[in-house]
Amino acid sequence: MxxxxxxxxxxxxxxxxxxxxxxxxxxxxxxxxxxxxxxxxxYPAKMDLSGNLGLSSRTHLMEELADLDIQRSKxxxxxxxxxxxxxxxxxxxxxxxxxxxxxxxxxxxxxxxxxxxxxxxxxxxxxxxxxxxxxxxxxxxxxxxxxxxxxxxxxxPPGFKEPEKVLLAYDASATAKQVLYVIARSPLCKGLPFHLLMIGENTEKNQQLLEEAREEMQAQGHQDVTTALKQGDVESTLLSYQKEQQLDLIVMGAYGHSRIRQFLVGSTTTNLLRMSEVPILLMRQ
CATH class of the missing domain: 3.40.50.620 (HUPs)
Incomplete structure (x- = not known):
């Protein structure tokens, strides 16, 4: 287990x-x-100082330094x-x-x-x-x-409040769909209201993708699911929405396979971690 x-x-x-x-x-x-x-x-387990001083008259000093290092580890x-x-x-x-x-x-x-x-x-x-x-x-x-x-x-961050409402960052990518699949079936957030947030253009296609995601959540027993489609910078828009809706946990995918995507998503993840006032659950494919 x-x-x-x-x-x-x-x-x-x-x-x-x-x-x-x-x-x-x-x-x-x-x-x-x-x-x-x-x-x-x-805290190294031991320190090898042989040759650092190079003088036999300093052997006693080296032994004392080594003893101090061992004591520090203990x-x-x-x-x-x-x-x-x-x-x-x-x-x-x-x-x-x-x-x-x-x-x-x-x-x-x-x-x-x-x-x-x-x-x-x-x-x-x-x-x-x-x-x-x-x-x-x-x-x-x-x-x-x-x-x-x-x-x-x-x-x-310092200070943890048991989540009562959850924000899932969703962009309909393969990673996001996998995260949605897993979190919808996990007991971790069962019974908690979900907000599915997509940051992108307000198009009929994106609205449809959000609706499909909501239907997937509802099919797994999550009845209180809100969808939102916002435009703007990823980090600031996501965090602003989290604060406005008073959401207690952010769930998102982390990284992809290509080096370019890894850099971009990694940068976004790091900024979110730095600025978020609530816990973030990072999920990999």
Whole structure:
């Protein structure tokens, strides 16, 4: 059975990640895994200083530096265990009494890639603890994860509110149709009102494509489905509509196959992640 994997750290988003992971786990009835990764790039397991100084008289100094590095890794490991325990308590307060606690030492993106075969949805905060810029920025690890992994990823800003209304960004592309097919059949958003938003020219063809998408949703039991066709810049139009309609979750496809499409859609995705005040669920084909 595939798991819901929530990545926690010492950032402001850790609580939101726990809350989002708990909500998803209960909605889709899948086990919740709380994951803490001790990133090798930040906390190397050991430091090889041989040859750095080149003088035998400095051997003692090299040994002390190596010991300090090992101690730093041990402290980080213990801190990670404490963070996992706090996360366990938080999800218990939301009804998840037996989450799996998992701690790994390795490169962050590689670790997630190793786990993705058993991951149904990966939950991440918009910023990690190693990112010290403004609240609107996104962490470098997050961009790498989105570009590398093929599983579904939910990215949450600090503060998570259980979604009551959902926005699905729809452009009738093959990717969007696949996302529509999956989300319409998923228990994740069953019973929640949906808004299908297409950003493009107000043509009869686009109206027809939106209507077909609405009928597909309704055929799968989603009776409260609103469609909207708006013109304008993708990011600003989508986010403006989300705020106007007070929608709590954005669902969209991420990336395509061609390098050109990957760049364009990737840029759109990054901007949306930076500016959105609500979680975004990214789905791949």
């Amino acid at each position: 595939k798991n819901i994997v929530a990545c926690i750290d010492n950032s402001d988003a850790a609580g939101a990640v726990c809350d989002a992971g708990s909500w998803i786990s209960q909605r889709v009835d899948r086990p919740l895994v709380l994951l803490h990764v001790l990133d090798k790039s930040v 402290l980080a490991l213990e801190q990670g265990k404490l963070q996992l325990e706090e996360a366990r308590k938080r999800v218990a307060g939301r009804g998840i009494n037996t989450p799996e606690l998992l701690q790994r030492h390795g490169h962050f993106v590689e670790t997630l890639a190793d786990l993705q075969e058993d991951t149904r949805i990966l939950v991440l905060g918009r910023q990690g603890e190693d990112h010290h810029s403004t609240a609107r920025e996104i962490g470098g690890n997050l961009e790498a994860v989105i570009r590398t992994l093929t599983c579904r990823i939910l990215i949450t």
